[in-house]
Amino acid sequence: MSEFVFRRCQNSACGLRYPAPADDPRGAACPRCGGVTVVVATAAGGAETGAAAQGRARNEPRIAALIDNVRSLYNVGSFLRTADGAGLTMLHLCGITPTPANPKLGKTALGAEEAVAWRYHADAVRAAALLQQQGQIIVALETTPGAVSLFDCPGLDHAVLVVGNERAGIDPGILELADLCVAIPMAGVKRSLNVATAFGIAAYALTAG
Template sequence: MKRARFWKCTNPECALRFPEVVEGAHQAPLRTCPRCGAAVHLAAQVDLPVELPFPHRQPRPAPLPPATPGARLAVLDNLRSAWNVGSIFRSADGAGWGHLCLCGFTPTPDHPGVTKTALGAEQQVAWSYHPNAVCLAQALKAQGWTLWALETGPQARPLPMLHTEARDLALALVLGNEQAGVDPGVLALCDRVVALPMTGHKRSLNVAVAFAVAAYLLMSPGGQSHASN
């Protein structure tokens, strides 16, 4: 059983309050503040929910899934950050997206950065590698997939207004490079360009954060996974 202990520094000039996650009830308690070295006292503690372990599977490429109504996959075109890719695997698993297409120089699950942030989700979500995202987009359209690009720009429509339209589509969501965006060749093949509304000074979110928001907005009916590996 994991437990979260919340400690408070007894030094009034520091007053740091911070958590510590421990395994079991018998782990030795902290004695000093990590900030100032003064004594600490236990302010609160809670038992953490037990997370069921993933059944171990060796991450391996899988064939593209069929374009059935409500199916969901994402195209990751030349993402540079393995941590972003791992985070996308984890969000895809949580939102029931069954397949990730990793294109160009996007890191695959054999990269340690992917496994570090995916936390086992790379063993659950099917994936495939494709050197050329334009060729992949053409193949997906030929198989009956609808392609939406998650991209900023004047042609983009607000995604929160469109989630009901996507309900029964076999939908492939395209994510572009963190700096260059979606490849124009892929963008030209997309049926729609969608974006998340931004009300601050920045034009976009981190790609992994943006996918997480979009993935839950576009969950397939019932949130059921279409994973095939």
């Protein structure tokens, strides 16, 4: 990972403080006014220490995910980064979901596409049924009448978290065969989250046991 520094513009009328790659001279000019800047701090991110390093050593539940017809490259890139961070065992990419074979995906996955195991399936319902036959617990993240709170979900192992299309949601065929439907409680006016945000919450909740 590239080292970053924080710079501050010396123009008193601007004063912008911003991060920039330490090895890129183009970052020395203020992106707001073009003025001279100075380095005021070095970014601390990137080192795997403390809780992050310990997390990899924990005996976490084995959780995979099935992505049902998610169209956005941005969302799929986010899934890959979350899967890597949460320690998911496999991503099953289905239907129109972009795969790491798409060179544009690397711009959003930021290298996670090379670290996460994945498989492509043309039919998400068939893929879910096959995984269920193999003993996997199908957990659909969808707001349905019978859904239970994600945070009341019992500890699961050998489970497959399913998320669906940004607008249509999860295929009804998967909802019919799912062993469990879970939803994220919403306290505000809006009743749903972006699918990548919801996936991140659920992935960490399930892998935490």
